Amino acid sequence: MLQTLPYTAARITGGFWADQQRSNRQISLGHGYQMLEQAGNFHNLRLAAGRAEGAYRGRNFYDEDVYKWLEALGWELGNAHDDGLQEMATAVVELIAAAQEPDGYLDSYYQVVEPEHKWEDLDHGHELYCAGHLIQAAIALQRAAGDGTLFAVARRLADHIDATFGPGKREGTCGHPEIEMALVELYRATGEARYLALAQFFVDQRGKGTMRGHGTLGAEYHQDHVPVRQVKEAAGHAVRQMYLATGVTDLYLETGETALFNAMRRLLHDIVGAKLFVTGGVGARFDGESFGEPYELPSDQCYCETCAAIGSFMWNWRLLLASGDGRYADLMEQTLYNGILASRSLDGKHYFYVNPLQIRGGRYVRLSTNPEDGSGAANGRPEWHYVACCPPNVMRLLSSYAHYLATADRSGIQIHHYAQGTIEAALPGGPARVEVRTNYPWEGSIEAVIAETGSSPWSLRLRIPAWCGYYRMEVNGRVVEASAEGEGYIGLERRWQPGDTVTLALEMEPxxxxxxxxxxxxxxxxxxxxxxxxxxxxxxxxxxxxxxxxxxxxxxxxxxxxxxxxxxxxxxxxxxxxxxxxxxxxxxxxxxxxxxxxxxxxxxxxxxxxxxxxxxxxxxxxxxxxxxx
Incomplete structure (x- = not known):
């Protein structure tokens, strides 16, 4: 298995991705704060904290938008300090902490609207879903920004969940997967095995067919139609499917249970072979925001929700870590540059929820299945959505993108995605630092300069994308005859010297x-x-x-x-x-x-x-x- 790098070990310093992150930091995150205030998300937390009066606003999962936005802030504060973002993060974290109940419970909807029905509607209540996003936000703030305040809140909430659910306690799981990956990550952050066991419990609860359906869909809408280890095809709500697959693969990475990994490979084989749009998008139908039949991939009436694409990106990252197979990095790249980036407008303030591949002249884009969103927006992307899961999801991915660039193991460094920046790794022979220079994705030239290295040999592996029909590699100006391995990478192992330069030229003809x-x-x-x-x-x-x-x-x-x-x-x-x-x-x-x-x-x-x-x-x-x- 490949090992992720510490968050600060990879930095984006220029080029296409620096522009994306700069816009996200300077425009999108501040605008997101304004939209969360305007939509009532912060108001709901103030109600739960006893700091406001009035009625709850929006859907029962509105807390998740705050947490995903806050996760984006956490990653971004780890990229570059920003006083304005820090002030926003501090204020919102303090509000969340004030809203938490003494026993650790935290969900503004049930605290304000239905306090007598906590943990009763697991199918549609979204309590565990929101909790998962809080945990992920807390880990981001601690890991990237060194702020453990929200992490303490997340631990109390996770402990409350652990005291409530599990063998001999309450059974069941959330109708919207998310808590699984969050608990695995909390286990990684704390080393406490009970969080991993709880993630395992929630995964094992699926497939009992007890959850209520939605619209024309049955239990598959909530991913409750088949036990995880028996899954053979993608079905039901696309985002739920992607988030569950991500959590299951996380569980495999920590337990090594082969049945889980085999099930996930079967699932991806079904998607790639018959249910994947050319943009990397998934989810053919508006009905249930769901997968359709094999080869049902309409261009003009597809759903292709942004969150489903982001879920696919996260899932394939875990599959890449599990296998080292470049095909998963290829799918990540296909999805990122097409199915995900298409959501966000150039001004950083507007987002698609749905991503069609064709529209006819003068027609509005149907925004989502939510009637509150209306029929569309004249400029395509609305400023915000009544169900605004996608905008902060895009924000957190852009903020954390450097984390996905490379991995390391005892043999050396693997570069999976190309962006101008620096990559550092602690290798057995000593620390190594690689400076990457590129104008990717507009140009196919990538330079990897060895800026620091130990005295022992180590391997530098570079991915050759599946779309590339011809490539050339040089080391210090001399052509190297090397072919991509079966996993889609070229590996160069040698005793590197500072200043050594590897140049990879990828053909980029249309x-x-x-x-x-x-x-x-x-x-x-x-x-x-x-x-x-x-x-x-x-x-x-x-x-x-x-x-x-x-x-x-x-x-x-x-x-x-x-x-x-x-x-x-x-x-x-x-x-x-x-x-x-x-x-x-x-x-x-x-x-x-x-x-x-x-x-x-x-x-x-x-x-x-x-x-x-x-x-x-x-x-x-x-x-x-x-x-x-």
């Missing part, structure tokens, strides 16, 4: 992706990929009068790429030739005899942009999958 013919929704179409990025056509970039519904492409035509510094914050755009169909014979007709239809059209140059930057210039039409001639 290419076409074709879907499995069983995917009815996009059969006969193709999508553009360059590096890890999936591209789309957005109507704003096309010649006047060109309707995207009429555009077809010739796969044999060439691509041209260009850096556009003024477009959408700076992107690599892809130009290609398309054909605009002549649809005059179809005027007013949906169906015509084949013998009467002439397939003619006019050549046109079209421009593709990264999918993760769509919807930032007003909402018009967009599509990822393009019909082929």
């Amino acid at each position: 290419h076409w992706l074709l879907p499995n013919p069983r995917v009815d929704a996009v059969r006969g179409c193709a999508a553009i990929q360059r590096g890890p990025i999936i591209y789309c056509l957005e109507s704003q970039d096309q010649p006047a009068g060109v309707e995207l519904l009429d555009v077809v492409i010739d796969q044999r035509g060439p691509f041209e790429t260009s850096w556009q510094p003024e477009l959408l914050g700076g992107i690599v755009a892809v130009q290609l030739q398309g054909i605009v169909r002549d649809n005059s014979s179809w005027a007013g007709q949906l169906y015509l005899p084949a013998s009467t239809v002439e397939d003619t059209g006019q050549s046109v140059s079209v421009t593709a942009i990264p999918y993760f930057r769509w919807g930032n210039r007003g909402l018009m039409s967009m599509r990822v999958w393009l019909p082929r001639m």
Whole structure:
């Protein structure tokens, strides 16, 4: 198994990801605080603390938004000190501590609205779910920022849960998985085995079929339809499925129980083979925010919730740690650059909950299954959501991204994701530090400079992404003949010297992706990929009068790429030739005899942009999958 690095051992210092983190730190986190105040999340905690009067506002899980936002603050304070963020964190932590009851219980909804019904509605009450997010926020603040105040609150809450649930106590588990991964992480932070045992208990409670369904879905909505070790396919609510899988894989990492890992591999095989969108998104249906049937992957009516993509990212990180297999890092990257980054607007203040791969001209994006969110927003991403789980989830991932860049073991350092920064590791032969220089994901050149090293040999392993058809590696300017191992990495083992430079050049030419013919929704179409990025056509970039519904492409035509510094914050755009169909014979007709239809059209140059930057210039039409001639 691979070992994670201490939080401060990896730093992002420049480039694409420094820009993302800077925007998150300077704009999104402060804006999130304002939105949590406006939506009533802080008000609810004040009610629980006896510091406010009035009615509870929002849903029974509103505490989770505060905790995820606070987790993001914790990670960010570990990246760079910020007096403004520190003041916000201190004030909110003090409020949370004041709201906690003497026995450790903490959930503002049940404290204010239904104090007589605590722990009674495990199916839909979200008490354990919110508790899990509090624990994760507390660990972030302690681990990254060195602040243990919230950690003490989390320990008291976890102890209350441990006194309430378990063998010989109350049975059952939460309808929304989350507590499992939080308890495993609390075990790692404290060394107390009872937290790991409690996580095991909650995992083992699943599959009894006792939870009430939701809408047209039965027990699978809550991941209660099959025991975890017997799972064979992804089903039910996509976020719940991803969060449970993350917690189960965490449990495997600590217990080594092979049955758990085998079940998770079966689950991922089902998703990757038949239920994964090209953006890395998961969840085909609005109904129950759920997985659909195999190959049911509609572009225009898909759900692809942002939280489900983040759950997949977290889960595949654990699978990577368990196996060292680069395929999991590939899926993390695919999901991150497409299914996750697409949620957040360039201004850092607006978010998609749902991430379609196609919209038609003039239509709003349906935001979620929550009627309070309305039908959509004119600019695509609303400023906040009535159910605002996604915005702070994006914030905490951006804040903590450096943690996912690399791992280490006794043999050396493994770099899984590329960002400009530094990576430090305590190796058996002494401390090592690697400086990474890159303009990834826009360019495929990565330099890894050995800045510090011990006297003993060690291995530096670099991932070769699955999308890369050609690569070249040099050490100190000399070409190294090396091929990627079966796990998708090139390993260089030697006695390194300070100043040694490894240069990896990944070919980043655009290419076409074709879907499995069983995917009815996009059969006969193709999508553009360059590096890890999936591209789309957005109507704003096309010649006047060109309707995207009429555009077809010739796969044999060439691509041209260009850096556009003024477009959408700076992107690599892809130009290609398309054909605009002549649809005059179809005027007013949906169906015509084949013998009467002439397939003619006019050549046109079209421009593709990264999918993760769509919807930032007003909402018009967009599509990822393009019909082929």
